[in-house]
Amino acid sequence: MSVVSCENLSKAYNNFSAVKNLSFDLGENKITGLIGRNGAGKTTLLKLIAGFLRPTSGAVKVFSQNPFDNITVSSNIIFIDDNMNFPVSLTLSEILDSAGMFYKNWDDKFARKLISYFSLDLSQSHFGLSKGMKSTFNVIIGIATRCPLTLFDEPTTGMDSAVRKDFYRALLKDYVEHPRTFILSSHLLNEIDDILEDVLLIKDGTKALHLPVLDLKEYAIGLRGSQDVLKDFSSKDIIHEESFGSDSSYIVVKNQFSQTKLEQLKASGVSMTSVASDDLCNYLTAKTKGGIDDVFNRE
Amino acid sequence: MNLNTNSLKPIYVQIAEWLEAEILNANLKEEERIYSQYQLADMFNINPATAAKGLNILADNNIVYKKRGLGMFVSTNARNLILEDRKNQVLKQMVSDLVLEADRLEVDEKQLIGMIRQRIKHSRRNNNECCKL
CATH class of the missing domain: 1.10.1220 (Arc Repressor Mutant)
Structure with missing residues (x-):
């Protein structure tokens, strides 16, 4: 069963299309990473799934229902981002109490254990927390609600690296104990790719890739060697290229070689590296194949 | 053990190799139950699907076998299979x-x-x- 299903989904703000003709299905009980550049449409997509926005055209279904203005969908999903507003007059403890009234799977004991692990003061108001602490509190709400569908939009903004690592581990451990569906949007794919099952990469509001993260890691291969040897690759196969030294190049190409071809390349002095999924996503969503270096290239 | 995330070797292959090493040095004995995908996910901080793929490599090579409802177990001749395989492939x-x-x-x-x-x-x-x- 797919938890989220989009068909030709589009959303435009005035003249700007943030999401264009997106179609995909997310299977049950998977952690999917939603990856894309700034302004790629990640937040708009999540808000469409959460039912905060109405599509301009096309359809989004969550648990087979239209999420907009839908109480069944709302009570089964939670959307966490850094703009979450809680009533200023409530303390953190009171916010936890009210979360328990809304969400039937809420684990209050677990939430309070996390709060104390991260040294948050339950008598404080959400308003008074630092940026990183706000994010920490918000993700605790996100995990402890144990909603069948949990959406995290850049959840780690402002967190220090120790807290981020703890959050990813807490998320993974709770997921193993209570399998459910997560969508996690992030810029920091290299930090999260180990805990993901699938990656949905979007570029300018459209789908660039949707595949298991294990396939993403083998999607491309980095080749480093002399330009003479590497010039045989046609430019349509090259995802990224850099030149360095007097006659050397580094190119990233789709990983579709036979073992014999790999042996040949190796024999001609080409060294092979894996391409970090983070880098690959950046290359796939870049405007030019040479990246920022093209700006400085005076030729 | 730490996984080398920059290696050309995929993580699930590293998991499979780690399990093989555990069998070779007898930390995991023949006919003993091997870690589940969820235990491995927790130990290595990885998605359970990745861990499952590592276990499947061992199952495909008959190093472990499935007992319905009980999990995966180390085969009787696991050690020899691993040694042969390493000689033929790795060496x-x-x-x-x-x-x-x-x-x-x-x-x-x-x-x-x-x-x-x-x-x-x-x-x-x-x-x-x-x-x-």
Whole structure:
């Protein structure tokens, strides 16, 4: 069963299309990473799934229902981002109490254990927390609600690296104990790719890739060697290229070689590296194949 | 153990190799239950689907087998299978890399074999000293 299903989904703000003709299905009980550049449409997509926005055209279904203005969908999903507003007059403890009234799977004991692990003061108001602490509190709400569908939009903004690592581990451990569906949007794919099952990469509001993260890691291969040897690759196969030294190049190409071809390349002095999924996503969503270096290239 | 996330080797392959090493050094014994995908996910901080893929490599090579509803168990001849497989795959690959590098460095056959002999002598001697202690 797919938890989220989009068909030709589009959303435009005035003249700007943030999401264009997106179609995909997310299977049950998977952690999917939603990856894309700034302004790629990640937040708009999540808000469409959460039912905060109405599509301009096309359809989004969550648990087979239209999420907009839908109480069944709302009570089964939670959307966490850094703009979450809680009533200023409530303390953190009171916010936890009210979360328990809304969400039937809420684990209050677990939430309070996390709060104390991260040294948050339950008598404080959400308003008074630092940026990183706000994010920490918000993700605790996100995990402890144990909603069948949990959406995290850049959840780690402002967190220090120790807290981020703890959050990813807490998320993974709770997921193993209570399998459910997560969508996690992030810029920091290299930090999260180990805990993901699938990656949905979007570029300018459209789908660039949707595949298991294990396939993403083998999607491309980095080749480093002399330009003479590497010039045989046609430019349509090259995802990224850099030149360095007097006659050397580094190119990233789709990983579709036979073992014999790999042996040949190796024999001609080409060294092979894996391409970090983070880098690959950046290359796939870049405007030019040479990246920022093209700006400085005076030729 | 730490996973090398920058390695050309996919993480699930590293998981499979780690499990094989655990079998070779008898931390996991034949006919014993092997870690579940969820235990591995927790141990290595990875998605359970990745861990499952590592376990499946072992299952495909008959190093472990499934008992319905009970999980996966180490096969009786797991150790031999791993040793054979490593000889055929890993060692052969290392030898091929070695020969390639020797060519590049203009080391001829005689020199290379000499180096290997010397190394073997050296490690035998070390082993013997270990035994005396």
